[in-house]
Amino acid sequence: MRAPEGLKLPKGKSLRLLKSLYGLKQSGKLWNDEIHNYLLELGFIRSKLDPCLYFRRSDGKLTVLGLYVDDVVVSAQLRHRLDNEDARQQIKDMGEAKKCLGICIEQTDSGIYLQQTANIDQLLAKLGMENCRPVTTPMESTRALQATDSKPFFSTDVMRETIGSLLWLSTCTRPDITMAVNYLARFVSSPTTAHWTAVKRVLRYLQGSPFITTPSGTTTNAKASIFSDADWAGDKEAKSTSGGLLVLNDMPIAWYSKKQFTVALSTAEAEYIAGATAVQDCLWVKQLLDELDLSKNDNVILHIDNQSAIKNMENDVTTARMKHINIKFHFIRDAVHSKDVEVRYCPTTEMKADILTKPLGATLHGRNVAMLKLFA
Template structure:
């Protein structure tokens, strides 16, 4: 396999050639058994950057060359001799693999097992909240390693211990230290006066180029209040290209929650996109064209966790299911958000808001426990704001009636978290609700207001 590797600005970095096995010919339970390999969750990355920034810790990036070649095979696997390297004396011989190679289905899992086993022998333990986060906590020394396949982030309180650990890793693996974090998983990390700025400008440009919309007229909002009735011939109505672009846009939402709702709507129509769906995709791409440089800042501030929850009741005209949306801030930095269609039809707007509260509560509990791994002690209950008075009344008061009997489990779940003082549900005016941008189309003025509340902005000059 031949690949061209690019720099963050799109210029050529180097050419790569790699031997890849034809893993699609492997048979389950003969050539492989387990294939799952954990990867870092995006909220974990944002939380690590926020905490390291506030504690003035360095965040270093490591890269492993040919990572999968370090994994040890547990199964007996044979491979044909590679083309161009066939032994003339024994052309029918095959290669027996002792270690994993790119293309094998179990290669990512075996690499993860090999690397984490080495860290465990050096005193690291797994985080129970994110298995790709490994923690070293002895005395006054705290080190954190975050693993995403062969891309590694390391931070901690003791610079000498970090340097010692990197030297050990370089001895055991073909590892390069890339210095302070600058380009991670396609995300450009700019160092600004106030902190970090996460941007996917080059990735957004690549998506627009794939859609032939690099020089199109920008749109002011990502989704129209009312869908247009005219149908365009965008992409010549190619559903395969539609699905490809929809998948690319999902990855773009890592730093762009302002397009999360529009992307969610587009991805719901991937099985059979209509003319209106193509129009919606084109409008979203036109919005991205005008906001390519926008991104998510990570700034210093008090490490208080606060969340906002909202829903749009029965918004889908086809199945009448509601949309849930919530977002969480750690200090001034947005670290987690979600847009999701509810699984069942809500009988009332109260129920829809209540389901959204339950989803936000689950996320808050996970964030609280993850922060505990970073030794962040929350002295007060996490504020969870909602603009539905009836949903808040249902959460605070043990009152059941005919229309809430079927949501009893959610009631007990939220109620217990309120009584244990893990969360504190509060009312917020609908005008000030930032999660509103995650649940419905908005007018230009309101969209820009809420986008600013989510801190999505162009980079500092």
């Protein structure tokens, strides 16, 4: 630490800090320790599954706190339980949550709605695309991009920044663009003009649908389930894409689109691998609901549209076509046999995760957006 003006230190001497200052590398950790101890004194319990989540039950009423550095989001059945608890810390009550981390929050009698229209408008303005022509799908259904397509794009930084912004949108509130954005993210290290054209198509899609919101229903007697799907060998490297949609009381709360790291030799194998990945996320949510005493189901429901994959999950028989599968994916068999997971067949026409595995035409895309219950 530099000496303050007017104080000259002897040669070889330095100042020792007696407390943390804002901006030091350890300041964040020390602040987290401070707020953690403060919340414990108020009777809150830190979640074993998420260190930034705290909860407390008082008179049968549940209060849940979510921490993001020095911002606190509170969900409480009795608001007055948090009044007058700021004697030790300077806590400013901002009232009903309207915005958090760039996500606009609208609370109504029918539920809570999340949207990022302002973020979309800012991104379009930054790239000079406020008046671009809208399209009805985020990606052409004939996906055929390669790392060597066309000429190199002029700026890797612009590509990275734009993909990063789109990833934030897709992760928080827009599962309808998740597949396209995650696919395009594979090319950020060496983008071409064809890749940038595909990125602009996602932006044009957002221009035409900026007001889509993600509903969040009640968590009373919450029931968690997950829809899992796979697009077999849809990548140029013959690798499959896994898609998962986690729903709570039939409302989407988390989703992903991931390229599988191994080459699947059949559709059933790709679906089996995708299902094993999906169950991991769903079991975590189930444990969190149990910890908060909000769950009403003893197991989680895994929805898959492949009968062969279901049979392989339910049976311990090793077949010639499945014996080579990495042992880590057989985790799902233990989960099924212990009845932590129940596997159910879902017709392809009702598979909500289909939109997360491959680009769809306008009609199918619109139908899948409707199944996700994204309201414009």
